[in-house]
Amino acid sequence: MGRSHSLLSMIQERLPWGIVEESSSRGEMTLVVAREAILEALSIAKEAGGPWMLTDLTAVDRFPAEPRFEVVYHLTCLFPPDRLRLKVQVPGLDPVVPSVAVIWPSANWAEREVYDLYGIRFSGHPDLRRILLPDDWEGHPLRKDYPLSDEPVEFRGVEPKPPAKIVPKGKAEGISANPFGSFDGRDEGAR
Amino acid sequence: MEAARETLTLNMGPQHPSTHGVLRVILEVAGETVVGCTPVIGYLHTGIEKEMEYRTYHQNINLVDRIEYLAAFHEELAYVLAVEKLLGIDVPKRAQYIRVILCELNRIASHLVWLGTSALELNVSSVYMYCFRDREEILDLFEMVSGQRMMPGYFRIGGLQWDLPDGFVERTRAFLDDFPRRIEEYETLLNDNLIWRQRYEGVAVLPKEDALSYGCTGPVLRGSGIPYDVRKAFPYSSYEDFAFDVPVGKNGDAYDRYLVRMAEMKESRRIVLQALDRLPDGPVLTNDRKVALPPRHELVRSMEAVIHHFKLVSEGIHPPKGEVYVAVESPRGEKGYYIVSDGSNRPVRVRVRAPSFYNLQALPRMVIGSLLSDVIVAIASLDIVLGDVDR
Numbered sequence: 145m146g147r148s149h150s151l152l153s154m155i156q157e158r159l160p161w162g163i164v165e166e167s168s169s170r171g172e173m174t175l176v177v178a179r180e181a182i183l184e185a186l187s188i189a190k191e192a193g194g195p196w197m198l199t200d201l202t203a204v205d206r207f208p209a210e211p212r213f214e215v216v217y218h219l220t221c222l223f224p225p226d227r228l229r230l231k232v233q234v235p236g237l238d239p240v241v242p243s244v245a246v247i248w249p250s251a252n253w254a255e256r257e258v259y260d261l262y263g264i265r266f267s268g269h270p271d272l273r274r275i276l277l278p279d280d281w282e283g284h285p286l287r288k289d290y291p292l293s294d295e296p297v298e299f300r301g302v303e304p305k306p307p308a309k310i311v312p313k314g315k316a317e318g319i320s321a322n323p324f325g326s327f328d329g330r331d332e333g334a335r
Numbered sequence: 336m337e338a339a340r341e342t343l344t345l346n347m348g349p350q351h352p353s354t355h356g357v358l359r360v361i362l363e364v365a366g367e368t369v370v371g372c373t374p375v376i377g378y379l380h381t382g383i384e385k386e387m388e389y390r391t392y393h394q395n396i397n398l399v400d401r402i403e404y405l406a407a408f409h410e411e412l413a414y415v416l417a418v419e420k421l422l423g424i425d426v427p428k429r430a431q432y433i434r435v436i437l438c439e440l441n442r443i444a445s446h447l448v449w450l451g452t453s454a455l456e457l458n459v460s461s462v463y464m465y466c467f468r469d470r471e472e473i474l475d476l477f478e479m480v481s482g483q484r485m486m487p488g489y490f491r492i493g494g495l496q497w498d499l500p501d502g503f504v505e506r507t508r509a510f511l512d513d514f515p516r517r518i519e520e521y522e523t524l525l526n527d528n529l530i531w532r533q534r535y536e537g538v539a540v541l542p543k544e545d546a547l548s549y550g551c552t553g554p555v556l557r558g559s560g561i562p563y564d565v566r567k568a569f570p571y572s573s574y575e576d577f578a579f580d581v582p583v584g585k586n587g588d589a590y591d592r593y594l595v596r597m598a599e600m601k602e603s604r605r606i607v608l609q610a611l612d613r614l615p616d617g618p619v620l621t622n623d624r625k626v627a628l629p630p631r632h633e634l635v636r637s638m639e640a641v642i643h644h645f646k647l648v649s650e651g652i653h654p655p656k657g658e659v660y661v662a663v664e665s666p667r668g669e670k671g672y673y674i675v676s677d678g679s680n681r682p683v684r685v686r687v688r689a690p691s692f693y694n695l696q697a698l699p700r701m702v703i704g705s706l707l708s709d710v711i712v713a714i715a716s717l718d719i720v721l722g723d724v725d726r
Contacts, residue, residue, distance in 0.1 A: 169657055170420060195547055199662075200688040204675055216673065218660055218688070222547075222561065225568035229660065250550030253696050261384075276377035276725055285385055292389050 147221040148173050148228040151192050155185050164233070174229045182232050183242045186217065189228075190247050194221040198244070201254035203234075203262045207288035212236030213264055217244075234264060243269035261286035342370055347710070349378050354714060355452060356721030360698070367706050372699040376692075379725040387685040391651030392418050392492060395685070400486040402687055403723040405448055408434075408441040408477075409665035411490040414685075416571055417661040417672035418492045421654040424626055430494040430619040431573040432610045437480065437489070438572075438663075439603040439610075440507070443514075444473040445666035446596050450521065453593075453715035457534055462524055469517055472510050479503055492652065493627040494620030504611055511604050518600060525593075535590040539701040539713035542587055549700065550693040553668025554595045555717060559587035565664035572663075577609045589716035596718070626652055651680040660688075667691050667718055691723035 152175060156163060162181025167174050177185050189196045200218040213234040220227050232241055243266035245252040255266040256275040263284035266272055274281065283290050294304035348359035357378035363371025383402060387395045399414045400407040412434055419426060451466030474484040479500050481487035489496050525531045541551070546559040556563055564581045566574040582598035584591025620627045628647055629640040654676045662671035668690030675684040694717050701713045 170423070170659055172658075172660060174658075197547055198550055199552075199669065200550075200660075200671060200673065200686070202673060202686040202688075204684045206683075216686075218671070218673070220669075222563045222568070227569075227660065248550075249545075249548045250693055250696065253692065257692075274377075276380040278377075285382060292385060 147194055147196075147224060147226040148219075151189060151196070151219075151221070151228055154192060155188055158188060159184055172227065172229060174231060176231045176233065179232050179234065179241060182215075182217075182230065183244055183247070185230060186219075186244045187247050189219055194223065196221050198248040198250050199227075201244075201251050201258065203258045203264055203286075205262060205286065205288045207236070210236060213239055213262060215241050215258065215264060239264040240267050241265075242267055243272075245269055260284070263287065341365055345707075349375075352456075354721075355719060356724075358695075358714070358719070358721055358724070360710065360714075362707070362710065364707055367708075369702050369705055369707055369710060372702050372710070374695055374698055376695070376721075376724050379721045381722075381726065383726050384685055384687060388682060391680050392654065392682065393647075393651050395682070396490065396492075397486070397488045399687075400488060401722060402689070402726055403665060403667065403670065403691070403720050404485060405445040405720050406441050406665045406667070406670075407485060407487055408437045408490070409663055409670055411487070412438055412572065413661060413663040413665070413670045413672045415490045415492055416663065417659050417674045418652075418654060420659045420661055421657060421674060421676055422492070422626060422652070423655075424493055424621055424623050426494055426572075426621060427618045428573065428615045429498075429617045432614050433495055433499060433619065434490065434572050435574065435577070436507070436607050436610045436614075437477070437487075439607045440473050440476060442603045442666045443600050444470045446600050447473075449596060449666075449715075449718040453712075453718075454525065454531075456711050456715055457531060459524070459528070459531065462521055465517070465521065469514075476503065476507055476510070479506070491620060491627060493623060494618070498619050504614070507607065508611060511608060514604055515601070518597065522597060532590070534709075534712055535588070535593055535716075537586070537588050537590075538705065538709045539589045539716055540587050541697055541701050545697065545700050546587065549697040551668070551697055552690050552693065553664070553666070554592050554599065555668065555694045555697070557582065558584035558592035558595045558716075560585055565662050565669050569662065571661070574606075576613070577606045579606050589712050592716045592718075653678060653680050662688065665690060667720065667723065668694060687726055689723045689726060691717075691719040691721075692726075695719050695724055 159181050162178045164178055165176040197220050199220040202216050204214045204216060206212055211233040215232045215234060217230040234241055241264060243255055245255055253275060255269055256272060258264050259266060259272055260274040260276050261284055296304055342363050342365045345362040345364050347362055348354045349357040359375040361373040361375060362369055383398055387398055396411055399410045403410050447466040447470040451463040454462035477487055478484050481489035541559050543559045543561060546556050560583050562581045562583045567581055579602045582595045584595050624643040629643055633640040634644060656676055656678045658675045660671055660673045662669045670690055671688030673686040674682050677683045698713060702710050
């Protein structure tokens with residue numbers, strides 16, 4: 145019985161209503177919890193001793209599936225070493241998750257990064273601003289419906305490739321015909 | 336008359352020699368004392384994580400080199416290990432040992448850059464010159480192996496691009512035989528240097544609890560007295576075969592982090608020597624033809640080899656559906672890769688858990704209340720790589 149098992153049973157015991165799914169693959173344990181339960185689940189981890197550390201916080205976009213986003217928390221127990229992954233599923237139309245930055249200061253910047261690149265908002269975050277991109281950037285680049293595009297150049301003779309031609313085959317399916325017109329300021333003629 | 340302002344906002348960076356890249360720090364100072372500190376990052380954001388979703392698993396190896404560019408081998412190793420875990424394949428022992436050798440040499444090279452630049456910031460320019468001279472020898476070894484000094488692109492999913500070249504082992508040994516003498520020289524130059532001691536001791540203190548809650552790893556966490564090292568905690572690439580110690584500090588100040596890194600260089604040397612002594616024979620790339628290119632001589636004899644070659648080059652590999660998180664101990668801490676696959680030849684999501692990003696977050700905790708000049712020491716002792724912070 146590893147430390148992740150004991151943490152898991154602690155969460156199960158105290159939050160039986162909050163557990164959506166529990167799985168294990170390739171030796172990694174994943175626990176999907178309800179959005180309302182994540183704050184409590186992570187404070188249980190903080191109190192569990194060990195010590196546990198919030199190693200990473202990130203998100204995945206499952207577009208066009210719904211619920212669209214997953215916010216992923218990687219917890220590491222330092223002694224004895226063990227890992228546990230927590231996940232929260234977030235609908236695309238209401239991308240809000242409770243912030244855990246109050247209990248885990250390491251989540252502060254990580255949540256800002258997820259907000260910046262995915263547009264998922266963290267309620268209760270002390271300072272939710274863009275972190276990697278400029279403040280006036282439009283859109284959230286790691287979303288699947290934000291296509292990769294060629295950088296415009298300041299000399300003649302180069303026609304920037306339209307984003308649809310850069311999106312790999314297979315990945316482009318499900319992306320609407322012209323989702324980028326809204327935030328990409330370039331003229332329509334280029335496409 | 337306007338009332339005298341009590342604090343002054345001071346902008347440091349983004350182009351400042353002590354930020355080791357493009358980091359901007361907004362400082363609030365009252366006289367010489369720092370009362371507020373806000374790091375502003377993102378100047379080096381290149382969207383590598385997005386870019387990786389558009390490339391095949393093999394193409395991405397060359398992309399990850401650019402993230403933590405001072406430790407490109409660690410970056411490659413973490414990525415390659417994660418893909419190997421997705422695929423569920425084993426890597427030949429010889430390849431694992433060579434990976435360890437290169438990563439530990441890379442750790443020495445990276446720590447030498449940290450030592451040289453942080454000494455230079457306190458005007459100890461001779462140490463800087465010596466460190467870069469030594470690092471150059473390691474980069475020459477990397478060039479021997481991969482053809483590149485900094486962006487090797489040498490690791491492959493399932494092994495290595497090719498075996499070590501002739502003369503590599505001897506040259507590495509020659510370098511490592513002389514290395515303790517050099518480290519001792521630098522320690523004499525710095526440990527006995529009154530200015531160095533006064534600028535480093537008791538400065539930029541990060542208590543244990545804060546190091547943990549900020550998610551600090553690597554020498555920053557160990558300098559605060561927590562002996563967490565991914566190589567020991569979650570051994571990868573045969574690290575369990577080697578004997579080495581995890582140096583830890585006591586007070587969590589800049590001087591402890593300096594001592595930890597100096598000791599780590601010696602431990603790295605120990606690991607490389609053990610790996611060289613016990614370097615097994617055999618292939619350096621897996622035999623799994625669905626993953627690794629077939630050897631050249633098979634291509635003229637076997638139709639299957641030609642098909643596999645064509646498939647791998649044109650499409651790449653198709654890892655099964657799933658997700659993995661794999662971490663290695665880079666010179667800056669836990670470098671993790673979280674890869675989500677949907678069964679196609681391109682990843683759905685590649686998340687790089689950047690140690691510099693989390694370590695830098697602790698900067699305000701370290702400098703608020705200390706003197707303005709200590710900010711330089713604090714940033715130097717964090718040893719951030721901005722490519723790693725911003726990705």
